[in-house]
Amino acid sequence: MVRLITHNLLSCHAKGCTTNNFPLQFKDAEIEHREADFNPEFIRGLLPKIEWKALVDTAKELGDTSLPYEQPEMMDDELLKTLHHVLLEMHVEEGQMICPNCNHVYPISNGIPNMLLAEHEIA
Amino acid sequence: MIPTPNLSHLTAKDFERVYEPAEDTFLLLDALENDAEDLKSSRPLICLEIGSGSGCVSAFIGTILGPSSALYLCTDINTHACQCTVATGRQNKVCLESVGTYLDRSLHTRLKHRVDLLIFNPPYVPTDSVEAESAQSSPAIASAWAGGINGMELTNTFLKLAPELLAPQGRFYLVAVKENNIPRILAAMLNEHDLAGKVVLQRRAGREHLHILRFEKQGSQVQT
Ligand SMILES: C[S@@+](CC[C@H](N)C(=O)[O-])C[C@H]1O[C@@H](n2cnc3c(N)ncnc32)[C@H](O)[C@@H]1O
Ligand SMILES: [Zn+2]
Numbered sequence: 001m002v003r004l005i006t007h008n009l010l011s012c013h014a015k016g017c018t019t020n021n022f023p024l025q026f027k028d029a030e031i032e033h034r035e036a037d038f039n040p041e042f043i044r045g046l047l048p049k050i051e052w053k054a055l056v057d058t059a060k061e062l063g064d065t066s067l068p069y070e071q072p073e074m075m076d077d078e079l080l081k082t083l084h085h086v087l088l089e090m091h092v093e094e095g096q097m098i099c100p101n102c103n104h105v106y107p108i109s110n111g112i113p114n115m116l117l118a119e120h121e122i123a
Numbered sequence: 124m125i126p127t128p129n130l131s132h133l134t135a136k137d138f139e140r141v142y143e144p145a146e147d148t149f150l151l152l153d154a155l156e157n158d159a160e161d162l163k164s165s166r167p168l169i170c171l172e173i174g175s176g177s178g179c180v181s182a183f184i185g186t187i188l189g190p191s192s193a194l195y196l197c198t199d200i201n202t203h204a205c206q207c208t209v210a211t212g213r214q215n216k217v218c219l220e221s222v223g224t225y226l227d228r229s230l231h232t233r234l235k236h237r238v239d240l241l242i243f244n245p246p247y248v249p250t251d252s253v254e255a256e257s258a259q260s261s262p263a264i265a266s267a268w269a270g271g272i273n274g275m276e277l278t279n280t281f282l283k284l285a286p287e288l289l290a291p292q293g294r295f296y297l298v299a300v301k302e303n304n305i306p307r308i309l310a311a312m313l314n315e316h317d318l319a320g321k322v323v324l325q326r327r328a329g330r331e332h333l334h335i336l337r338f339e340k341q342g343s344q345v346q347t
Contacts, residue, residue, distance in 0.1 A: 001209065005194060006220045009233040022233070036218065037191040045168045046194070049237050088218075106229075112205045115224035119260070 001111040002092040012099035023054035024097035128182035142176040142267035146328035154324040154335040167239030178208030185217030201262040244298040249274040286316035301332040
């Protein structure tokens, strides 16, 4: 499952691709929504590890505009619930992730992102 | 007793291509179970298992910590293993986030100093280098065990990456056998990376003398 939390932690690692290699852009994404238990403490803990702009932009690409553009200073319960949904309940099952820098295509199949590179593509 | 994950959804056919949990896996589960209270109280948020195979170990960790308390990231070079890992997560009601990649590639940059619990049961069996390299380049069942010289070729690569991944209070569990030269692993991690490690469990299983090593950052608050 590529959930947005995971997507927020992936960057391109192809040979020579070291800048502007994050976030990867979804293409032809097929999304499934699956409910997950809401744990506000967990979401709060994740926040400092998340790249906010990348998350908001990616959610928007996938048609979800529920998050504010600027990261709010105060996190109320409602916002935590929104984050919970965006980070943990949207599963990209099929599609591709494309590097904004080198255009390398990483396929997603059966919910699994294939980040493996061929020998000559490895840094 | 923490129940061993339910793997009844995996078949003999799956285990032709994916490592079937064996004595090494179970020793790792025992070590994690021994540390369960400690692990829970340290409240890990990001767990990362390299080479998750069937997904048995991460599912077990999910049972210890609770499915909604942490993110369970898993990698494997073998995409069949990734499929099994996801299925094992579903079967055991833990969401295992499986990524097909070599070690921690594609995750390393963003996970620097963020991993609270790091796990690796590597291909540790001594083989010649050629065998290990060919196992790595066409991932199949041999890549689960073929470890090259001293069984350490892939492990050595990862031991250079692991210290950078660990959060300040992070822990790292590694499976090793006697032939891997455990005193040398411990000394190198301490001297080169300031990571204090020790053997927390060992067991003889057939020809293998299995060890579970646990590393923590120096000056870490976690007491044993
Ligand atoms: C000894 S098995 C352990 C499997 C499982 N974690 C367990 O304990 O039962 C080693 C696993 O590492 C995977 N592996 C081998 N080389 C790898 C690499 N370069 N990157 C990621 N995983 C790798 C194998 O496919 C296999 O699933
Ligand atoms: Zn790239």
